[in-house]
Amino acid sequence: MHIIKTKASSPPAPAGEPVRQPALLLACGNTLRQDDGVGLRIAEAAERQFPPSQLRIVAGQQFTPEMAADLASTELAIFVDASVTDDPGAIRVVPVKPRQDVRGTHGLDPGALLAMTRSLSGRMPAYAFALTIGAGRFGYSEEISGPLRHAVPRALRLVNNLVAAFSPKE
Amino acid sequence: MSRTITIDPVTRLEGHGKITLQLDEAGIVQDATFHVTQLRGFEKFCEGRPFYEMPNITARICGICPVSHLVASSKACDAILAVRIPPVAAQLRSVLNLAQLIQSHALSFFYLSSPDLLLGMDAPPEERSILHIAHSHPSIGADGVALRQFGQRIIEIMAGRRIHPGWTVPGGINEPLSGEKRDQILGMIPAAKAAIQRTLGWFKSSLETFSAEIEVFANFPTLFMGMIDDRGLAEYYDGALRVIDSEGNIIAGELEAARYADYIGEAVEPYTYMKFPYYKPLGYPGGTYRVGPLARLNLAGRCDTPLADVEWREFRGMSPKPLLSSFHYHYARLIEMLHATEKIEAILSDPSILDKHVRATASVNNLEGVGVAEAPRGTLIHHYKVDENGLITWANLVIATGHNNAAMNRGILQTARHYVQGDHIAEGMLNRVEAVVRTFDPCLSCSTHAMGQMPLSIELRAPDGTLVRAVRRD
Numbered sequence A: 001m002h003i004i005k006t007k008a009s010s011p012p013a014p015a016g017e018p019v020r021q022p023a024l025l026l027a028c029g030n031t032l033r034q035d036d037g038v039g040l041r042i043a044e045a046a047e048r049q050f051p052p053s054q055l056r057i058v059a060g061q062q063f064t065p066e067m068a069a070d071l072a073s074t075e076l077a078i079f080v081d082a083s084v085t086d087d088p089g090a091i092r093v094v095p096v097k098p099r100q101d102v103r104g105t106h107g108l109d110p111g112a113l114l115a116m117t118r119s120l121s122g123r124m125p126a127y128a129f130a131l132t133i134g135a136g137r138f139g140y141s142e143e144i145s146g147p148l149r150h151a152v153p154r155a156l157r158l159v160n161n162l163v164a165a166f167s168p169k170e
Numbered sequence B: 001m002s003r004t005i006t007i008d009p010v011t012r013l014e015g016h017g018k019i020t021l022q023l024d025e026a027g028i029v030q031d032a033t034f035h036v037t038q039l040r041g042f043e044k045f046c047e048g049r050p051f052y053e054m055p056n057i058t059a060r061i062c063g064i065c066p067v068s069h070l071v072a073s074s075k076a077c078d079a080i081l082a083v084r085i086p087p088v089a090a091q092l093r094s095v096l097n098l099a100q101l102i103q104s105h106a107l108s109f110f111y112l113s114s115p116d117l118l119l120g121m122d123a124p125p126e127e128r129s130i131l132h133i134a135h136s137h138p139s140i141g142a143d144g145v146a147l148r149q150f151g152q153r154i155i156e157i158m159a160g161r162r163i164h165p166g167w168t169v170p171g172g173i174n175e176p177l178s179g180e181k182r183d184q185i186l187g188m189i190p191a192a193k194a195a196i197q198r199t200l201g202w203f204k205s206s207l208e209t210f211s212a213e214i215e216v217f218a219n220f221p222t223l224f225m226g227m228i229d230d231r232g233l234a235e236y237y238d239g240a241l242r243v244i245d246s247e248g249n250i251i252a253g254e255l256e257a258a259r260y261a262d263y264i265g266e267a268v269e270p271y272t273y274m275k276f277p278y279y280k281p282l283g284y285p286g287g288t289y290r291v292g293p294l295a296r297l298n299l300a301g302r303c304d305t306p307l308a309d310v311e312w313r314e315f316r317g318m319s320p321k322p323l324l325s326s327f328h329y330h331y332a333r334l335i336e337m338l339h340a341t342e343k344i345e346a347i348l349s350d351p352s353i354l355d356k357h358v359r360a361t362a363s364v365n366n367l368e369g370v371g372v373a374e375a376p377r378g379t380l381i382h383h384y385k386v387d388e389n390g391l392i393t394w395a396n397l398v399i400a401t402g403h404n405n406a407a408m409n410r411g412i413l414q415t416a417r418h419y420v421q422g423d424h425i426a427e428g429m430l431n432r433v434e435a436v437v438r439t440f441d442p443c444l445s446c447s448t449h450a451m452g453q454m455p456l457s458i459e460l461r462a463p464d465g466t467l468v469r470a471v472r473r474d
Helices: A034-049 A067-071 A110-121 A146-166 B051-059 B066-081 B087-119 B130-136 B138-159 B179-216 B257-263 B293-299 B306-316 B326-348 B405-419 B427-440
Strands: A024-028 A056-060 A076-083 A091-095 A127-134 B003-008 B017-023 B029-036 B223-228 B240-244 B250-255 B264-267 B276-279 B368-375 B378-386 B392-398 B456-461 B467-473
Touching: A024 A034, A024 A067, A034 A056, A034 A076, A034 A127, A034 A146, A056 A067, A067 A110, A067 B138, A076 A110, A076 A146, A091 A146, A110 A127, A110 B130, A110 B138, A127 A146, B017 B405, B017 B427, B029 B405, B051 B066, B051 B378, B051 B392, B066 B087, B066 B368, B066 B378, B087 B130, B087 B138, B087 B179, B087 B326, B087 B368, B087 B427, B130 B138, B138 B179, B179 B306, B179 B326, B179 B405, B223 B293, B223 B368, B223 B378, B240 B257, B240 B293, B250 B257, B257 B264, B257 B368, B257 B378, B276 B405, B293 B306, B293 B326, B306 B326, B326 B427, B405 B427
Parallel strands: A024 A056, A024 A076, A076 A127
Antiparallel strands: A091 A127, B003 B017, B003 B456, B017 B029, B223 B240, B240 B250, B264 B276, B368 B378, B378 B392, B456 B467
């Protein structure tokens, strides 16, 4: 399992004018803690389904500040993560707005990342969504539980729908 | 009545630590101790594993600098195989190690310490984070994010992923570099150099405002230890170790890294899980030394790249003797980032870097192997013993942060004595005590990457344990 993996034909330069990419999927989680890794499972599946020219994938154990550089170069961002508040396997898609009222970076969330992106680069994605999957088991295992295994293909279809609906047209 | 102040946890470090300050009856700091409160146990649970698993197992020690462990471990395994790895494999490992240094230094300087440097030590704690820097100083924040991403991208391009990459294996590396990947990396170099030079510009211009901190942030004589190449210049992947004293005298010129046990001892103290390495000929604690960016730039003849050499001369020109204040670790980190970037460019610009022969193969030929490399925080040593089947029977890891342990403790005491008096606990005062630890950029648990807002509790306790006063930040 690749903890962090991006797939891009032309990655953004470290400074200067970023090149616009069509869509970005940011996933986080820990594959060693059962359902916590569901976001990364979806990222893996998306990597197999989408060509890099259509969807760029960045996955890690948590959302980190340098992901702002990735966000600065896309029109559509989809944040994928496990949720501890929803029933196992339940999928939720909600729009994400930038929020600056974050006191620290230990639990950096999509809204804070969007605000950071806007501050650093003066731009941010036109559309941003959080796709969460309810998770119930967080023990020491690389296997996600049954309800989440069934949720992965459904989540992938939702990713497909979002990419089709909100990616800039050629 | 004597009292104790506890800072637990210390914030914006990699890992979890606690500081205890012991006050006397007059409210003067008598003693300071830095406790590392986690036990990892890698040396023990690696026993019984095949030696060739060690690079991947020990890389899990750290989520920030896994490449450093990967490299040192691979070198220890090379020694067990008794092979001389192909030159291009050594060069590619070196590039990976340098990229690791860049991303780790960027994290330390921009994410963890720039809030102190840009907003001041007395700024409200809720403002001291990279998120706030992004809003208050966006151009500097953007350079920080870009430089961390630059280092991570190189690791990802070469080794397949940013955190816990494979690729470096016993005997070399498992895949040659393609021309496309080389060009991708070279294409990122100019922007990275420009970002580092911009950062050096504003940092140098702000140095005077930190004269008080420079004076008392672990500013005392110690030895310095680090790796050099065969010309005596700064080296990070492979070379001998040099030890200098605080006057700049070379007291050990070319120590064979693999024989570290002949000249490095490890003391233990009852209040912490972190050991206290020392230079054996001078004993403990007289043999206290520092490693990492400040040590490396103090002891090397120079860097070996044009832009970094200019900066190195200016840096070393601040004093005819080695720079002793640990505040200058920040400055040294920036110069090392420039050096690493130029060095990556130089290595990758050599056409032979695309050679296909990148791995030597052998079975177990030695029952013992030592691998040493310079990690971002200093000299990293992996030492393994194996049985005839190649199973680990004993392992000793001397982690870069450990070398600095004694100096960190002394630095905390020095800073606390200057800023902490009586039972008045000001936020800025406590932040300075934490900030002196941050100059060393210690990586305590490694795999836990915590930064920004963490709970901070300070307790004053009477000798009988009675709580006199408590302050807590959530």
